[in-house]
Amino acid sequence: MARIVGVHGVGKQRLGGNTLLKDWEPALADGLDRAGGIRLGPGEMRMAFYGDLFRPPGHTLAIGDPMFTADDIDDEGFEGFEAELLLEWWTEAARTDPAVPPPGATDTLTRSPRAVQTALRVLQHSRFFADISLRALVFDLKQVRRYLTDDDLRAAARGRVEEAIGPDTRVVVAHSLGSVVAYEALCARPGHQVRALVTLGSPLGMRMVYDRLRPEPGGWPSTSTWTNVVDEGDVVAAVKDLSLFFGTGVTGKGVAGMGVVGKVVHNGSHAHDATLYLTAKETGDAVAEGLGTP
Numbered sequence: 001m002a003r004i005v006g007v008h009g010v011g012k013q014r015l016g017g018n019t020l021l022k023d024w025e026p027a028l029a030d031g032l033d034r035a036g037g038i039r040l041g042p043g044e045m046r047m048a049f050y051g052d053l054f055r056p057p058g059h060t061l062a063i064g065d066p067m068f069t070a071d072d073i074d075d076e077g078f079e080g081f082e083a084e085l086l087l088e089w090w091t092e093a094a095r096t097d098p099a100v101p102p103p104g105a106t107d108t109l110t111r112s113p114r115a116v117q118t119a120l121r122v123l124q125h126s127r128f129f130a131d132i133s134l135r136a137l138v139f140d141l142k143q144v145r146r147y148l149t150d151d152d153l154r155a156a157a158r159g160r161v162e163e164a165i166g167p168d169t170r171v172v173v174a175h176s177l178g179s180v181v182a183y184e185a186l187c188a189r190p191g192h193q194v195r196a197l198v199t200l201g202s203p204l205g206m207r208m209v210y211d212r213l214r215p216e217p218g219g220w221p222s223t224s225t226w227t228n229v230v231d232e233g234d235v236v237a238a239v240k241d242l243s244l245f246f247g248t249g250v251t252g253k254g255v256a257g258m259g260v261v262g263k264v265v266h267n268g269s270h271a272h273d274a275t276l277y278l279t280a281k282e283t284g285d286a287v288a289e290g291l292g293t294p
Contacts, residue, residue: 002046009176017049027278035284186221196290205239227286
């Protein structure tokens with residue numbers, strides 16, 4: 001089994017584990033180079049792929065994803081989860097991008113289709129979401145909501161990660177929604193041999209995600225270290241400091257304990273890009289530590 005398992009984020013439903021590995025493996029190799037010239041051997045990394053669980057049944061690659069519009073954002077059922085997440089992204093985009101106006105004091109997204117349309121229009125003109133089509137943006141919202149509310153899909157996605165983790169796996173590197181899947185999978189699998197969890201652009205600190213974690217949020221994934229790598233401009237990772245929710249690494253008596261170590265990187269205009277996170281020295285350092293390499 002592979003010593004490193006990668007877990008991807010949203011929007012990969014028409015790809016596959018082998019396709020993603022072609023991007024992730026050399027990107028992480030660059031990150032490890034920057035961390036001290038560590039080399040990965042053949043087969044040392046594996047992708048835990050779950051994206052196909054979101055691919056609409058009966059659709060082929062040529063047809064693609066559903067033609068979602070603003071009208072497809074849920075504002076009923078699930079307590080308006082998709083609309084609330086959209087508002088969180090809008091708020092964070094306004095904080096990090098001077099060109100994005102903040103949500104108005106009278107704007108609500110829980111029951112207002114007009115406000116949803118406004119939010120989508122604003123985000124599509126933001127620096128962060130500029131390269132994402134409306135259809136893809138809405139589909140990404142729905143993937144996050146489905147994972148956190150669909151028990152069967154959640155179990156299947158977590159099962160893909162658990163299956164990929166073997167007795168030789170020492171590091172799990174997880175991006176975006178994949179960090180949620182990986183965290184839950186590790187928490188649910190006591191006795192695993194994974195030493196390091198490395199999360200990239202993680203939404204785990206967002207209250208609407210944190211409160212829906214299973215098992216009960218705030219636990220530790222049974223790894224020796226947990227490093228969270230984030231770009232200040234990453235809108236998806238709206239809460240940058242995960243130690244606020246998962247521990248600072250110091251107990252109440254001032255004794256060093258388990259906690260999330262936060263690292264800030266600069267990915268430029270593509271703040272949430274997985275390969276840019278992987279090429280960072282900070283990511284390479286965290287993976288090397290998990291592998292037990294000086």
